[in-house]
Amino acid sequence: xxxxxxxxxxxxxxxxxxxxxxxxxxxxxxxxxxxxxxxxxxxxxxxxxxxxxxxxxxxxxxxxxxxxxxxxxxxxx
Numbered sequence: 877x878x879x880x881x882x883x884x885x886x887x888x889x890x891x892x893x894x895x896x897x898x899x900x901x902x903x904x905x906x907x908x909x910x911x912x913x914x915x916x917x918x919x920x921x922x923x924x925x926x927x928x929x930x931x932x933x934x935x936x937x938x939x940x941x942x943x944x945x946x947x948x949x950x951x952x953x
Contacts, residue, residue: 914948 914920926932936943 926935932943935941
C-alpha cells in the first residue's frame with residue numbers, strides 16, 4: 877500500500893519526535909544500569925581478575941590453574 881505523501885511526512889515527524897523524546901541520556905542510563913547490574917554479580921566480585929595477559933599466564937603457571945577469559949561488549953556509546 878502506498879501512503880499519500882502527507883501521511884508519509886507526518887509519520888516521519890512522529891517517528892523522529894519519538895526518538896528525540898527518548899533522548900541519548902535514557903539510552904546511556906539504561907546501559908549504565910546494565911553494567912552496574914553485571915558488576916554486582918558475585919561471580920565478578922569474588923574473582924581475582926587480571927587485565928594483563930602476561931601476569932595472568934605467570935599466575936596460572938605458578939598456581940597450576942587454567943585461565944578463564946571473559947569478554948564482553950563495551951557499554952560506551
